[in-house]
Amino acid sequence: MGFGICLKVWGDYACFTRPEMKVERVSYDVMTPSAARGVLEAIYWKPAICWKIDRIHVINPFKYDNIRRNEILGKIPATKVKSALKGKDVTLSQDPNENRVQRASLLLRDVCYCIEAHFELTEKAGSEDTPEKHYNIALRRMRRGQCFHHPYLGCREFPAQFELVEGEVPSSSHQGERDLGFMLYDLDFADDMRPVFFRARMVDGVIDVRECIGAGGVS
């Protein structure tokens, strides 16, 4: 925990899709821990480390918006990709004009979060992988605004801007306690990609993920 970081992310739109309403998308009220993990991994990740989200500060008030987007129905089948890898001649594109579908989304407007997180070393860490090293690389990348791919807020279409918070965490517009219900924590990739949910409780704009999970009794 000594190597915790605090990253401020913000953007015009965000959609942290609820799994039960992911076809006609409806967003959670706040960023999910797995989305926060995705943001951090976009900036810095190596097989030797794994990011753990500690706290999410919700700075802006909740605002929703309703839009419709053109999307497509299908996926490129994995088997086709495999045969392409073997050198066969297959098309790997999709024609948006053929299987277009319009889907509605209820999404968030004008969001701003502060992610408090730390990382742990994984089994893949070698002898030269020290926490100090990775911590400093991460800090440097965040200060400079470097990233592997651009971090986004729930959907790729909603890019996130970010900056490292090195002083005070900005104050939140939320006061008091608020129960946000069950929220996706993350997927347990070790156990057949099982989704894990936790009961999110926001106190004065802060969701203490570790505490919530401890209280809720889920892994």
Add this chain to the structure above:
Amino acid sequence: MIIQALCRYYDILDQDESVKIARPGYSQANVSFALVLSDDGEVTHIVDLRSDDKKPRPQEMDVPLHSPRANGIVPYCTCDNAKYVFGVEKLKVKEFEKKIAKKAKKGGPQEASVLEKNDKEVVLVSPRSRECFEAFKILHHQVFDGVDDAGVRSFLKFLDRWNPASFLNHPKVLQYKDEILDGGNFVFECRGNYLHRNGAVRHAWEDYFSDEADGAQVVAQSLVSGQDEPIARLHQKIKGVVGAQKAGASLVSFNDDAFKSYGKDQSYNAPVGETSMFKYTTALNHLLAHRENRIGIADTTTVFWAETEDRTCEDLARFLMNPREEEADPADDAPEDGAKVRDKKTRKLVEDVLKKVRAGQKINQADIHTDPETNFYILGLSPNNARLAVRFWYMDSFGNFVARVGRHHLDMEIVRSDFSPKYVSISRLLKATLPKGSKDQKSNSNVPKVSPLLGGLVMNAVLKNQPYPIQMYSAVLDRVKVGRSIDSVQAGFIKAYLLRLSRAGGTKLKEDLITVSLNEESPDVPYRLGRLFAVLEKAQNDTNREMKSTINSKYFSSASSTPAVVFPVLLKLAQHHIAKSEWGFKSSQSIEEILSGVDEFPAYLNLEEQGMFMLGYYHQRKAFFQKKEETPVEGA
């Protein structure tokens, strides 16, 4: 969120004795006939349960669960249609030839026996219908073997004895032959009791149902309860959303590859426990089936509910969102039925609440007869093929909701004629953007041509007490310009829009200049110009009533946007009218009075100023007609 709230509402309904809602293992079904069985299992009578209407409608009953069935053979317990109950079906001749006769010719096993045939239809025992009947029989033996009850015994006897081939030989059946085969459902009656309501039957069914549910299932953490429990693979369909498929659409479904993640199939993509699934679908279907909880806003079907058993809440909410339009004469002496009395009470309640909102007081328990802290929800659904999309979702305390919608009605308040509605429903407000008298505006058709986005935006503004969407405002302005007239709904909205905008600081207009009725003191130039236009129009009208083209029809649009171009011409024209008319001196007096506050005609009016222009025009016209009660209102 949505699903959780619906589950909680199911629990409330479940507690409430006065509400008919399906318990787990049961569902509502439309039943057409009851078969009365003797102790020996003979059908002694057939009772028609349908209504006496012109087009008879079946009765809704609480029966053992009718799970979704597509092409497979799935018998239902103690309530099913003729194919399953009698093993007989009716086919059109064409279908019969395609399906059965061809196979028979090819030398396939000819099992179908035709009972009756005419030009159009064939009544027969097909291999499939025979299978259905057998499945029906087997199901009931599974459920009821070992149940010691006279009714059950006679029912099983009936099943064992019944021979589908003898269908038409039965005198009672013959009587209702055609209706029976139309696909309606049957229930059974033994010794004066419905079989499906019999205690022993229910008990046996519930045992069977819960055993069935425990079978090989995926267990995972449910996202509703957070507990590990059996997960529903398919969710029950939601019925009653306007524009959706008739058989119902799903709120949670994954019918295309693009919707799946991490290799999960169907509803395992979103793990919802079986019980939670049952609860939320049943509660939502219940809400959609009840008029008190449902309103249509543009293409969105909206349901709302308060987390309480108390009905006053719903009456009040309904009235606030969708006020009755035919409320013109409150002093009506007609005999009052229950609904009207309730309506009157609600209206009184609304008046009291609005008084409080106007005074800026907090709404308390005594005002709305309910705890203002009760959770209140609004869910807007619109269909997209076999799926439902959530258009908007609102949750807040009931007190806040009432205060906010009350604020909306107060902002919309405007001087009006006796026959226009005092409170305007949201859907009526949306129709203010449509051509007057057009088919779309008049009809209550389910798919009005209002822009689909406006409904959600306006609702949002009302519920959050935010400025109204500019899209709606410009749509109304355009409509007024093109229609060259303005009614109380449009004027009310323009007023409300400007009022909220100035409150939010989005315009230079001062809040106290935007009034309910004519403000002769107002120094606002666009407002004065609007009034001037009304006066000029009247001057013309006083002179000559039978004109085809008036200054209104020619200049309204340009006067409201580019006054400097139009008004000098109009004023010149007016001199002729004034000279001719016996009321001329009055007109020139008003023109003088109004122009005293206008230094020069602005070259151009922006959207807000155009609104003020129209408001001034509307107020001035209303003021003319209020002074002289008898003046007929010409095509305003």
